[in-house]
Amino acid sequence: MKEELYKKAVTVLENNWKDSFSIPCANLYPFQWKWDSGFIAIGFAHFDMPKAQKEIETLLDAQWENGFIPHIIFHTDNDSYFPGPNFHRSDLHPLSSKKYKSTGMTQPPVIGFVLEDMYKISKEKNESLKYIETVIDKVFFNHQYFYSKRDPQNEGLVYIYHNWESGTDNSPIWDDIWATMNPPEYTFERRDTTHVDASERPSKREYDHYLHIIEIAKEHNYSDEKIAELSPFLVQDPLFNAMLIKSNESLINLYTLIGGNADKIEQLEKWQQKGKASFNAKLYDEEIGAYIHYDLRNEKPLRFLSSSSFAPLFANIPSQEKAAKMVDVMMDKFGGEDQYLCASFDPTSDRFNPKKYWRGPVWINLNWLLFYGLKNYGFNDISNRVKKDSIEMIEKNGFFEYFDSRKEIHTDGKAGYGGNHFSWSAALLIDMLNN
Numbered sequence: 475m476k477e478e479l480y481k482k483a484v485t486v487l488e489n490n491w492k493d494s495f496s497i498p499c500a501n502l503y504p505f506q507w508k509w510d511s512g513f514i515a516i517g518f519a520h521f522d523m524p525k526a527q528k529e530i531e532t533l534l535d536a537q538w539e540n541g542f543i544p545h546i547i548f549h550t551d552n553d554s555y556f557p558g559p560n561f562h563r564s565d566l567h568p569l570s571s572k573k574y575k576s577t578g579m580t581q582p583p584v585i586g587f588v589l590e591d592m593y594k595i596s597k598e599k600n601e602s603l604k605y606i607e608t609v610i611d612k613v614f615f616n617h618q619y620f621y622s623k624r625d626p627q628n629e630g631l632v633y634i635y636h637n638w639e640s641g642t643d644n645s646p647i648w649d650d651i652w653a654t655m656n657p658p659e660y661t662f663e664r665r666d667t668t669h670v671d672a673s674e675r676p677s678k679r680e681y682d683h684y685l686h687i688i689e690i691a692k693e694h695n696y697s698d699e700k701i702a703e704l705s706p707f708l709v710q711d712p713l714f715n716a717m718l719i720k721s722n723e724s725l726i727n728l729y730t731l732i733g734g735n736a737d738k739i740e741q742l743e744k745w746q747q748k749g750k751a752s753f754n755a756k757l758y759d760e761e762i763g764a765y766i767h768y769d770l771r772n773e774k775p776l777r778f779l780s781s782s783s784f785a786p787l788f789a790n791i792p793s794q795e796k797a798a799k800m801v802d803v804m805m806d807k808f809g810g811e812d813q814y815l816c817a818s819f820d821p822t823s824d825r826f827n828p829k830k831y832w833r834g835p836v837w838i839n840l841n842w843l844l845f846y847g848l849k850n851y852g853f854n855d856i857s858n859r860v861k862k863d864s865i866e867m868i869e870k871n872g873f874f875e876y877f878d879s880r881k882e883i884h885t886d887g888k889a890g891y892g893g894n895h896f897s898w899s900a901a902l903l904i905d906m907l908n909n
Contacts, residue, residue, distance in 0.1 A: 477636060479869060486873050486900035491525060491737075495532040497562040498894050499893035501877065502669045504555055506547040509641055509717075510898050512584035513610050513839055517901020519595040520908055526592055531583060536611045539569035541619030543585075544576035545638060552569050556665045557685065567696040578688070579636050580698040583620065584698050584715045585613050586721025590728055591905075592613065607732055614725060614738055620718060621700040621745055630748030631715055631756065635705040636687050640714055640782075642818065642832040644676040646768050646825035647778045648707075654772060657686030674829055674891045708771040712757050713840075714727055714788035714871075715749065716765075716787055720789035722746050753791055765791075779807060779820040780832075781840040787847025794798055797851040805856065815856075816844055816861040819878035828878050829891060835876035838864055844900040844909075873899045 490496045493773045495506040496514045503510075518526035536547045548559040559575035567578060585853040589606050596602035624632035634640050637648045660682050661746035666675050677686075687707050703709065726742045729735040757765045759775065764783035766775040784804055786792055792800060808816050819826050819834045841864045848857035867877040867884065874890025883889040 476865075476866070476907055477701075480583070480904060483517070483873065483900035483904045483907075484521060484719065486895045487514065487904075488896045489895065490514075492549070494528055495547075496529060496897050498898065499552060499896045502666060502875075502893040504550070505654040506533065506536075506549060508543055508545045509584050509839075512588040513842070513898040514901045515588055516591050516595070517897075517904045520590045520904050523592070523596060523598075523602070524613055528866060530588065530592075530609060533585070535611055537612055537616065538571055540623070541615040541617075542569075542617050542623075543580055543583075544834065545579045545581040546577045547776045547851070548575040554665050554669075556662060557688070561685075563692055564696070566692055570696070570898075577638075578691055579639050580634075581838050582641050582717040583616060583721050584717050586728075587717075587724040589613065589726035593728065593731075595905075595908075603728075603731060606728055610725065610728055610732070614742075615726070615865075617718065617722060617742075617745070626702045629752040629756070630745060630750075631710045631752045632718060633702070633708050634711050634714055635691065635701045636707055637707065639682065640711045641708070642713065642780065642782060643816075644680055644830070645780060645782075645832045646819055647776050647821070649825065650776060651707055651709070651769060651771075652680070652683050655683055655686065657682045660685050670892055675784060675831060688798045690803060706771060708769070708855070709776070710757065710770055711782065712753070712765040712767060713785040715753060715757070716785040716789040716791060719746065719749050719753070719791060722749070723790070723906075750791055751811040754796075755784065758796065759794070761797045762771040765800075778823070778825075779803070779836070781808075781816050781844070784816065784847065785843050787851060788843040791849060794851060797853075800855060801848070801851075801853050808858075809856075812879065812881050814879050814881060814884075815860050816841060818876070821879065828880050828883075831876065831892070834879060835891060836863070836867065836879045837900050838868070838899040839877050842906065845906060864903065864906060868899060868903055873903070875899065 494722055497504055498507055498510045511529050513524040515529040537543050559654045562577040564570040564576045564578050593602050620632040691701055722742050722745055726739055729739050759766045765786050769776050784800055807820055807822050814836050817834050818832045818837055841860050845857050845860045871887050871890030871895055873896050874894055875892030875896040878889040
């Protein structure tokens, strides 16, 4: 059965490949997405390394002159997605890519650890290292952008200025921020709800908030200084920062293998030291027993549990003692016999919704991070359960974007939601099956 599933996963990736990059899935997401590309490259690395390398190359080719990498690159004209290039207007920023239209937002910085994973998977280590040498400085430049432009208090923690930058688009965590805003009612035509059930997507009013934040950024030509000063949404996100810290660690390892680059390694180590210390001091909540988000605009912690709360396990951030406490919390709230691990939001909360995007469903990319994070700390049984749950959900429903966390719903193959034949679900399944 697993061989059959593996073949199906390969087919999903091959069908979503478009000459020099992948789309997350047909219709719903017709362009290249930043963190999707990273996860997709890991899947390709297992059976088609040239495609894995091309995926990353194409993404990095859209890097701006200040090191920024956008979250969507609009390679083609396609009106099936809103908001598209004409809304985002990346050309407003003086240093944006002249070659590609894109958004003026980013996504979790996964490319550093993706390159290290590609190297580990590779059967031709020397060839892979030569390839990495051609792209690694762009990734370092991207990290430099974050620490110089997105860390106004010089804490070693970077902010996101839009919920889409978190990757966890409509998480209930943001509800408290929306309550501080009153954006205008925008008139626009949604495209996502023509492809999937509206009950699985953010609401129209939520979209008003999303567009309003972008309008503010556009008004100031996507200036980082102005965004830090004026954006109503300014958050230090444990998932985003954990991805950055994990990628720093991978860049150190890869630069060490390449040789030279002592100055870059030294800089990365400084970022690591400061970042990890601030992460544990500011984002760990003793009472909750896990990491939480911090609202930098309103200077207050957002005290909610989500799958992002456990992502720091993947980046070796908590001590063994903290990790043990986090795992207890996860199993207590998210790990019941009737639940698949790991729901994207606290199933015991009244804001939990097991069908709606990032308000409760299980996502394979967060499960993949947890699979390795739990293994890091020696929680092998739970790590294996995360893997088993992920495989089972895909076996029962197909390669969906996200899945219902309630086991009882998985009886008729209709507990997979969002886009089907979804690239990162396929790519990361391939990786887990190989481990």
